[in-house]
Amino acid sequence: xxxxxxxxxxxxxxxxxxxxxxxxxxxxxxxxxxxxxxxxxxxxxxxxxxxxxxxxxxxxxxxxxxxxxxxxxxxxxxxxxxxxxxxxxxxxxxxxxxxxxxxxxxxxxxxxxxxxxxxxxxxxxxxxxxxxxxxxxxxxxxxxxxxxxxxxxxxxxxxxxxxxxxxxxxxxxxxxxxxxxxxxxxxxxxxxxxxxxxxxxxxxxxxxxxxxxxxxxxxxxxxxxxxxxxxxxxxxxxxxxxxxxxxxxxxxxxxxxxxxxxxxxxxxxxxxxxxxxxxxxxxxxxxxxxxxxxxxxxxxxxxxxxxxxxxxxxxxxxxxxxxxxxxxxxxxxxxxxx
Numbered sequence: 001x002x003x004x005x006x007x008x009x010x011x012x013x014x015x016x017x018x019x020x021x022x023x024x025x026x027x028x029x030x031x032x033x034x035x036x037x038x039x040x041x042x043x044x045x046x047x048x049x050x051x052x053x054x055x056x057x058x059x060x061x062x063x064x065x066x067x068x069x070x071x072x073x074x075x076x077x078x079x080x081x082x083x084x085x086x087x088x089x090x091x092x093x094x095x096x097x098x099x100x101x102x103x104x105x106x107x108x109x110x111x112x113x114x115x116x117x118x119x120x121x122x123x124x125x126x127x128x129x130x131x132x133x134x135x136x137x138x139x140x141x142x143x144x145x146x147x148x149x150x151x152x153x154x155x156x157x158x159x160x161x162x163x164x165x166x167x168x169x170x171x172x173x174x175x176x177x178x179x180x181x182x183x184x185x186x187x188x189x190x191x192x193x194x195x196x197x198x199x200x201x202x203x204x205x206x207x208x209x210x211x212x213x214x215x216x217x218x219x220x221x222x223x224x225x226x227x228x229x230x231x232x233x234x235x236x237x238x239x240x241x242x243x244x245x246x247x248x249x250x251x252x253x254x255x256x257x258x259x260x261x262x263x264x265x266x267x268x269x270x271x272x273x274x275x276x277x278x279x280x281x282x283x284x285x286x287x288x289x290x291x292x293x294x295x296x297x298x299x300x301x302x303x304x305x306x307x308x309x310x311x312x313x314x315x316x317x318x319x320x321x322x323x324x325x326x327x328x329x330x331x332x333x334x335x336x337x338x
Contacts, residue, residue, distance in 0.1 A: 030184030036150030
C-alpha cells in the first residue's frame with residue numbers, strides 16, 4: 001500500500017503522526033514554506049531514512065524544526081538543546097521572525113543531531129508558523145522529540161512539494177508503515193525558508209526566501225554579508241536544485257517573443273510561464289506568472305510540476321524582476337535552470 005494521506009484537521013491524525021515520529025518513522029509534514037519529510041532529529045536511524053528516501057547525500061545537512069512551546073519565545077528550549085551558542089544578532093532575528101520562514105545556522109551542541117547536520121559542527125534551526133506543523137511538533141515534543149529534521153519531501157534536487165498529493169507522488173513506492181502524510185492543504189508561502197549563517201560573528205545570507213535582506217538587516221541591526229567559501233553547507237544551496245524533468249530556461253519578454261516567432265507551430269515541446277504578453281502557438285501549455293512576488297512564490301513549484309506533467313522537453317520562464325521582493329523566486333528559478 002502507498003503512504004496514506006490523513007487529514008490534519010483530525011486531532012487523532014496529529015497524535016498518530018507524533019507517535020510515528022517518536023517511534024522513528026517518517027512523516028510528511030506541511031509547513032508554511034513547503035512540505036517536509038520529517039523524522040526525529042536526534043534519532044540517527046530515523047534521519048538516515050530521510051537521506052535514503054530522498055536519495056540525498058549524507059553530508060548535505062537538514063534543517064531541524066522546533067516546537068513553538070508555551071509563551072512568546074517557547075522555542076527557546078529547543079534552541080538550547082541543539083545550539084551551544086546564540087549570538088545577540090541571531091536572537092534578534094529569532095524574536096523578529098519566529099515562528100516563520102527563517103532558518104538560522106548556529107554552532108551545534110556536541111552530541112546532538114550530528115547525522116541531521118551532515119557531520120558539521122553547525123546546525124540549521126527553524127520554528128515554523130504553519131498551525132499543523134506546530135501542532136505536530138508540540139505533540140512530538142510531549143513524547144520526548146526535541147526537534148524534527150525535515151527537508152523538503154521530494155527526491156533530492158527535484159521540485160519541492162507544496163501539497164500532500166505532491167508528497168504522495170514523490171514517495172509512492174514507500175509502504176504505509178514507512179511514511180504517513182498529513183494533509184494540511186497547499187503551503188501558503190510556497191518556497192523554502194530564508195537561511196542566515198550565524199556561526200561567524202556576523203550574519204551571512206546563504207539562501208534567499210520571502211524575508212528580504214532589508215527586513216533581516218533592520219531586525220538584527222547589522223548588514224548581511226554574502227555567502228563565501230567559508231560558509232557551512234546548507235539546504236538548497238547547490239547550484240542545480242528544484243529541477244523538473246523538463247529543462248528550464250530563463251529569458252526576458254523580448255527573448256520569449258522572438259523565440260516563439262521563430263518557432264511558430266514547431267514549439268509543441270515547450271511550455272511557458274510568463275508575466276508579459278507572449279503569443280506562442282495555441283498548442284503550447286502556458287501559465288501566467290503573477291505580478292506579485294508573494295503570489296508567484298506560492299504557486300511556483302506547483303506550476304513547474306503542472307507544466308512538467310504535460311510531457312514537454314523545455315519550460316521557458318520569464319526572468320523575474322530585479323526587485324528584492326523577488327529574490328527568493330529568482331533564486332529558485334536560477335537553480336532549476338542550472
